[in-house]
Amino acid sequence: MRRCPRCGSKAIGKIGNNQYYCWDCCVEFNEKHQIFNVSEDGSLIALEG
Numbered sequence: 001m002r003r004c005p006r007c008g009s010k011a012i013g014k015i016g017n018n019q020y021y022c023w024d025c026c027v028e029f030n031e032k033h034q035i036f037n038v039s040e041d042g043s044l045i046a047l048e049g
């Protein structure tokens with residue numbers, strides 16, 4: 001079971017090819033565990049570790 005790399009939640013939705021969304025902390029992430037914030041206009045902002 002895939003988990004959110006940020007908060008560890010299992011409430012994960014697949015939104016695209018190798019792209020996932022965490023319903024708990026509202027971030028997107030990919031297979032490489034890069035995490036993105038979704039801004040109000042829908043664009044993605046990479047979060048630095």
Ligand SMILES: [Zn+2]
Pocket residue numbers: 004005006007008009022023024025026027
């Ligand atoms: Zn999360």
